[in-house]
């Protein structure tokens with residue numbers, strides 16, 4: 001099992017990869033098992049999925065905004081909110 005099961009660091013990378021593309025079966029399986037066992041990584045996965053959705057939603061409305069400075073400020077606020085929820 002040792003080499004099938006990713007470490008937390010690998011699991012974090014896999015979860016972020018999985019948002020952009022579908023993972024090969026072996027990696028997906030390892031990640032699933034890891035997430036069953038590891039609460040921290042489950043939480044991390046929820047957070048990056050939320051952040052991705054939030055950034056995507058924001059990007060769609062961005063054309064209405066006069067400056068991009070505002071958008072990076074909004075992203076920073078979002079990060080702070082995630083950090084606060086992570087406690």
Ligand SMILES: [Zn+2]
Nearest residue numbers: 008011038041
């Ligand atoms: Zn983990």
